[in-house]
Amino acid sequence: MSIPLVPLENILFLPMEEFTRTVTGKLRSGGRAAVFFAMPEAGAFRLVMAIAFDLEGRLEFLSTAAAGSFPSLTPELPQLHLFEREIYELTGLKPEGHPWLKPVRFTGAAARPGVAEFFRVHGSEVHEVAVGPVHAGVIEPGHFRFQCYGEKVFQLEIALGYQHRGVERRLAAGPDARGIHYAETLAGDTTAGHAWAYCETIETLCGAAVPARAQVLRAIMLELERLANHTGDLGALSGDVAYLPTASFCGRLRGDFLNMTALLCGNRFGRNMFRPGGVNFDLDAALVKELKARLDAAFRDAENAVALLWKTNSVVDRFDATGLLLADAARGLGLVGPVARACGIPLDTRRNFPFGPYHDFTLSASGRGDVYARAYVRWAEMQKSAQLVDAWLDALPGGPVAAECGPLRPGSAAVSLIEGWRGQICHAAVTDDAGRFRYYKVVDPSFRNWVGLAMALRNGEISDFPLCNKSFNLSYCGHDL
Amino acid sequence: MGLYPLAALAFGGALLHVLNHALFKGLLFMGAGAVLHGAGTAEMEALGGLSKRMPRAAFLFVLGAAAACALPPFNGFAGEFLIYLGAFSALNGPANIVLAALLALAVLSAAGALALAVFSKAAGAVFLGEPRTQAAAGAHNCGPLMNAGMTLLAAACVVSGFAAPFLILPVSTALGAAFGLRTTLDFSGAAATPLIYLTAAFLALAAIVWVLAEKRRFFLGGRQPAAGPTWDCGYAAPSARMQYGASSFSQPLTAFFQPLLRKTLNIPVIAGYFPGKASFSSEARSVVFDHLYAPVIVRLRGLAFRFSWLQHGRLQFYILYIVAALMALLLWKL
Amino acid sequence: MEIIKPLIQYLAVIILSPLLLGLINRVKAKFAGRRGQPLLQLYFDLYKLSYKTPVYSRTTTWLFRAGPVIGLSAILCALAALPFAGRPGFLAFDGDFIFLIYLLGLGRFFTVLAALDTGSSFEGMGASREVQFAVFSEPAFFLALAALSKATGKLSLSGMFLALEPASWQAAAPALLLLTAALFIILLAENSRVPVDDPNTHLELTMIHEVMVLDHSGPDLAYILYGAALKLWFFGALIASAVLPRHSGSWLYDGAAFLGMMAVIAAAIGTVESVMARLRMIKVQYLLMGALVFSILALLFQTGR
Structure with a gap:
């Protein structure tokens, strides 16, 4: 069951005041903003919001018209803060009353990424620590500004935008043969997630029915991606606390999971597997057997390596109560993914909006929002992923692996929600009268979650920052697009 | 009791230290005066980068700070050395003396390390890095007379550091005047050999420094080193607030000793996801x-x-x- | 005064110390299932760095250039006074260990000032941590040596180690064990090893020693790395001398046993680094206070007899 497409004329259009009131009401009573964007229309703009009711598994669309400015909803609903800043940056529509109107991606002609007014804690005894954009490791660029007194951090502010490539604009020029490649590479380690979201958007718009075998193969790709990245994360976390055994083993094991992805499609990161309508490559019986054997071996090794983490007191002590993120903050800011689940929030697209072969999925949510919880949730998800892939490989449905995709339905909107390994990925597309894309919006889970890292560091120790950053492990490219 | 020689040693060391203390403390106060004169403020959090504006005063202050931390080869070391030696010698005595020596050693060494923290903070925050305010950026150098006074004291620090054995005579005379001839002899006997060895070691240290400096010049081979900004992670707009502050430098220690220091910290309560204004200040009263x-x-x-x-x-x-x-x-x- | 033997000892120390780090890295690599860097890697690094042209920050002054020179001189001078296999070095006098500890303090002072000279918040952070841990490790160090002095009745390092015999271990085992443990913890702290600091980390915000030297390059960095290797030898030599009581009269045999013990200590450091994670920064104070408590207990045990 994917989210059905919505003809544009069916999207509820409200005048601005009523829009504000309705949105506030819905978001306060169990809704969560899946996407909020401003589409150019008739000289002005049309604000469109898709509200996800996670516990009921349905999506509602609302829209209104705006020109010049619109009343900001952020003071009442903080989860919309970054969407409104993005709208301002992309279109110039000013959200009146926004408490934190700063650039998101520094896309202006004269803008220098990262150079902005940062929040200051006044006082001669406070100093600032500026980290980045160039980091001392193979990490993407981003700027972190700490307001510190000695080792204590009062406030952390994050400025990104160094990797802005204009992906949304290029996707909106489609659909064409390049679209899938833009989707695959917009966040290089989330190829399966974004590619699936892109393909599902197109399939929803053209009404194609993806065959069951292709759905399962897609899910196997997604779960292998999750396994590889979570293994890498756990290894990196132990590397950051100087616990060498797990760091070394997980480093190798991540490679093993990536090689399994390569077994399926020839590319360790899963490029060139997804296509609108299905997948490009199939598994034969020999490959299935090989994949199962490799998965079992790698998972057993991962089990041993990760078990060391929970058994070593010094590691647990280091992870425990570090980088606390309160559940209220996570909910209020609309965080998603393992970060939210580690605060105990039961948010998982595979459960809330089942897609592909995910039926009756049991999500893993536990912990009180510290580094330990975020690490443990990753381990729980790894176990679940391995189980799922094993079960699917045992019972692969027969049939073709791709279906034909016809032309896109004109004048419609489609939203696809996929649970990438970082959290909920949302692609929203609107078609024009010719059946081409009129507008394309991508929301990577990192777009929502970066602010969570800033909250987690408040009143923390600055030496805990690298560990917290690693426990979130957010994508800079996914945010910058 | 065989403790008189130890007491003589320790007491003589204390006297020697008092003498040397006068020299380096005077130098440090003069340095502070030069800073106050040049920059118009003595607040560490408002200074910084004064080494470029008053180079000689900076050099002499660092020298005085090294002497104040009792670092070899400067004069502060000899006196503390003798006190330590006295305390260590007392370890072979009866139990209550050993406990007293234990306490003395623990306190002395902790105080020595604290002194190092304090003086590196003072020298670093005032003279090094970038100026934190306009006052510091526009500081002017002190005149030749000010520099002459500091140079004199600094030279005295260095000389009395290397020539510590020569100071045994005045100190033991003072001891003799107070406690009698026996103490004089005990002190000079116990202190002479170590202090002479120390002077030899100081000379060796100076020789090693000279050799390494020459070797470095050899390695550089006449090439000009390149100049660039301090590593700032490639950020486009670095500012002077991005260097460590004086208060922040000592924050871990002041936090540890908070029950003794009773420092008042006005911590900002940053509530909400998008905070407005916030400020922080702290006050340490004696x-x-x-x-x-x-x-x-x-x-x-x-x-x-x-x-x-x-x-x-x-x-x-x-x-x-x-x-x-x-x-x-x-x-x-x- | 003997010249040949102390000279050979000194040369051995100067030449062999970078090998210790190579050994530690090899042990860690074995634990991680890797082959590891070449044993002689630090030598290659030192050679490469010595002939590189350095880059100096415009914010820095003479202190930045003097810091590495003074730091290395201090530890070289300290090694001249350090006993080797129980034999005295060039300098041996009553109270020489006080001089040695203060020489390390001299190196620390100028390294900290060179770090503050750059005006970078990373290096200021490292400097702040360095001086903070010194406040806890120096008393522990002094009291450990006080316990050793009380156990042997001598006041100079070589005197103390010469007087240590297998019989002394039998007689004063608890005290000697405690002070060895204290010295080992101080070694880990002073040389930035796990659990105090991770020498292989790239995360500047968590470093203590490595971040203080972030802006150094070329021959300056070579001096600093070499000084770090010498400092590791210094602390290792103290532990090796305490653990290995001298018995035979042969200089060669004792020397070989001493070098073997140094290798064992390097392996022990590598093992400790491989089996535990590093501590939170605030908890390092408590670890060092633990070392202080060990030293005090060692001294008190000695007083009891």
């Missing part, structure tokens, strides 16, 4: 002054206030007081 001296002073002042009727401003009565005092003295002496 605990000893507030809880020990101040009550006594207040009481004394109260007592003295009772006699304030004596000060009424009439000159004639003041002259009468003098006459009365003289008469009383005369009567007493008769």
Whole structure:
């Protein structure tokens, strides 16, 4: 069951005041903003919001018209803060009353990424620590500004935008043969997630029915991606606390999971597997057997390596109560993914909006929002992923692996929600009268979650920052697009 | 008891340290004066980068700071060395003396490390890095007379560091005047050999420094080193607030000793996801002054206030007081 | 005064110390299932760095250039006074260990100032941590040596180690064990090893020693790396001398046993680094206070007899 497409004329259009009131009401009573964007229309703009009711598994669309400015909803609903800043940056529509109107991606002609007014804690005894954009490791660029007194951090502010490539604009020029490649590479380690979201958007718009075998193969790709990245994360976390055994083993094991992805499609990161309508490559019986054997071996090794983490007191002590993120903050800011689940929030697209072969999925949510919880949730998800892939490989449905995709339905909107390994990925597309894309919006889970890292560091120790950053492990490219 | 030699050693060391202390403390105070004169403020958090604006004062201050931390080869080391030696020698005595020596050693070494923290903070925050305010950026160099005074004291620090054995004579004379000839002999006997070895070691240290400096020049091979900004992670707009502050430098230590220091921290409460304004300040009042001296002073002042009727401003009565005092003295002496 | 033997000892120390780090890295690599860097890697690094042209920040002054020179001189001078296999070095006098500890303090002072000279918040952070841990490790160090002095009745390092015999271990085992443990913890702290600091980390915000030298390059960095290797030898030599009581009269045999013990200590450091994670920065104070408590207990045990 994917989210059905919505003809544009069916999207509820409200005048601005009523829009504000309705949105506030819905978001306060169990809704969560899946996407909020401003589409150019008739000289002005049309604000469109898709509200996800996670516990009921349905999506509602609302829209209104705006020109010049619109009343900001952020003071009442903080989860919309970054969407409104993005709208301002992309279109110039000013959200009146926004408490934190700063650039998101520094896309202006004269803008220098990262150079902005940062929040200051006044006082001669406070100093600032500026980290980045160039980091001392193979990490993407981003700027972190700490307001510190000695080792204590009062406030952390994050400025990104160094990797802005204009992906949304290029996707909106489609659909064409390049679209899938833009989707695959917009966040290089989330190829399966974004590619699936892109393909599902197109399939929803053209009404194609993806065959069951292709759905399962897609899910196997997604779960292998999750396994590889979570293994890498756990290894990196132990590397950051100087616990060498797990760091070394997980480093190798991540490679093993990536090689399994390569077994399926020839590319360790899963490029060139997804296509609108299905997948490009199939598994034969020999490959299935090989994949199962490799998965079992790698998972057993991962089990041993990760078990060391929970058994070593010094590691647990280091992870425990570090980088606390309160559940209220996570909910209020609309965080998603393992970060939210580690605060105990039961948010998982595979459960809330089942897609592909995910039926009756049991999500893993536990912990009180510290580094330990975020690490443990990753381990729980790894176990679940391995189980799922094993079960699917045992019972692969027969049939073709791709279906034909016809032309896109004109004048419609489609939203696809996929649970990438970082959290909920949302692609929203609107078609024009010719059946081409009129507008394309991508929301990577990192777009929502970066602010969570800033909250987690408040009143923390600055030496805990690298560990917290690693426990979130957010994508800079996914945010910058 | 065989403890007199140890006591002589430790006491002589203390006297030697007092002498050297006068030299390096004077130098440090003069340095502070030069900074106050040049930058107009003595607040560490407002200074920085003064080494470029008053290079000689900076050099001499660092020298004085090294002497104050009792680092070899400067003069602060010899006195502390002798005190340590006395404490270590006392370890072979009876149990209560050993406990006293243990306490002395623990306190001395902790104090020495704290001194290092303090003086590196002072020298670093004031003279090094980038200027934190306009006052610091526009500081002017001190005049030749100021520099001459500091140079004199600095030279004295270096000389008395290397020539510590020569200072044994005045110190032991002072000890003899107070405690007798036996102490003089005990002290000079115990202190001479180590101090002579120390001077030899200092000379070796100086020689090694010279050799390494020459070797470095050889390695550079006449090439000009390149100049660039301090590593700032490639950020496009670095600012002077991005360097470590003086208060922040000592924050871990002040946090640890908070029960003793009773520092007042006005921590900002940053609530909400998008905070408005926030500020932080801290204040460290002297605990000893507030809880020990101040009550006594207040009481004394109260007592003295009772006699304030004596000060009424009439000159004639003041002259009468003098006459009365003289008469009383005369009567007493008769 | 003997010249040849102390000279050979000194040369051995100067030449062999970078090998210790190579050994530690090899042990860690074995634990991680890797082959590891070449044993002689530090030598290659030192050679490469010595002939590189350095880059100096415009914010820095003479202190930045002097810091590495003074730091290395201090530890070289300290090694001249350090006993080797129980034999005295060039300098041996009553109270020489006080001089050695203060020489390390001299190196620390100028390294900290060179770090503050750059005006970078990373290096200021490292400097702040360095001086903070010194406040806890120096008393522990002094008291450990006090316990050793009380156990042997001598006041100079070589005197103390010469007087240590297998019999002394039997007689004063608890005290010697405690002070060895204290010295080992101080070694881990002073040389930035796990659990105090991770020498292989790239995360500047968590570093203590490595971040203080972030802006150094070329021959300056070579001096600093070499000084770090010498400092590791210094602390290792103290532990090796305490653990290995001298017995035979042969200089060669004792020397070989001493070098073997140094290798064992390097392996022990590598093992400790491989089996535990590093501590939170605030908890390092408590670890060092633990070392202080060990030293005090060692001293008190000695007083009891």
